[in-house]
Amino acid sequence: MRYAGSPEGRCWYEADIQAWWDAYLAERRRSGEDETQLILRTGDETAIGESHYGPVSEGFEVGDWRKPEGVRCFMTDIKLLLQYWGKGIGTQGMRMIVEFIFANTRCKLLVVPPHRDNPPAFRVYEKAGFLLTGLEA
Numbered sequence: 528m529r530y531a532g533s534p535e536g537r538c539w540y541e542a543d544i545q546a547w548w549d550a551y552l553a554e555r556r557r558s559g560e561d562e563t564q565l566i567l568r569t570g571d572e573t574a575i576g577e578s579h580y581g582p583v584s585e586g587f588e589v590g591d592w593r594k595p596e597g598v599r600c601f602m603t604d605i606k607l608l609l610q611y612w613g614k615g616i617g618t619q620g621m622r623m624i625v626e627f628i629f630a631n632t633r634c635k636l637l638v639v640p641p642h643r644d645n646p647p648a649f650r651v652y653e654k655a656g657f658l659l660t661g662l663e664a
C-alpha cells in the first residue's frame with residue numbers, strides 16, 4: 528500500500544474504502560465528472576477494493592513516457608484489501624476495470640503507474656493487457 532497512496536504506507540481496511548469514497552464524493556464537484564472512483568465488490572456485494580480513473584493532461588510525463596498529444600488518455604489503478612491478495616482477484620478486477628473504462632468513457636489510451644518495487648501490480652497490469660513503457664531511469 529505504500530506504493531498506492533496510503534498514508535505512511537499503512538495497511539488498508541474496510542473503513543478506508545468508505546472514507547476514500549466519501550472524500551471522492553466531496554471532491555467530485557471540483558474535480559469534474561471525468562474523475563471517477565469505482566468500488567470493487569464480490570458477487571454478494573462485499574466491498575473489497577477500489578479503483579480510480581481520470582484524464583491525463585496534455586504534456587504529462589513520467590520517466591521517458593509522455594502523453595501523446597491530442598489522444599484522449601486516462602490513468603487508473605487498483606487496490607484490494609489485504610485479505611483478498613494473491614487469489615487472482617486483482618487480475619480479474621483489473622480486467623473488469625479496463626472493460627468498464629473503455630465501455631463508459633471516450634478513453635483511447637489507458638495507462639497505469641505501478642512503482643518499480645511493486646511486482647504484483649506490474650504482473651496484474653500485464654495480465655490485464657497493459658504493455659510496459661516509460662520506465663524511469
Ligand SMILES: CC(C)(COP(=O)(O)OP(=O)(O)OC[C@H]1O[C@@H](n2cnc3c(N)ncnc32)[C@H](O)[C@@H]1OP(=O)(O)O)[C@@H](O)C(=O)NCCC(=O)NCCS
Pocket residue numbers: 528530531604605606607608611612613614615616617618619640641642645646647648650651
Ligand atoms: C496489486 C494488487 C491489486 C494485486 O492483486 P492480487 O489479487 O494479489 O493479484 P493476483 O493474485 O491476481 O496476481 C498477482 C500476481 O503477482 C505475482 N506476484 C506476487 N508477489 C510477487 C512478487 N513479490 N514478485 C513477483 N510477482 C509477484 C503473483 O505470482 C501473481 O502473478 P501470477 O498469476 O503470474 O502468478 C494487490 O496486491 C493490492 O491491492 N496491492 C496494494 C495496492 C497496490 O499496490 N495497487 C497498485 C497500485 S499501482
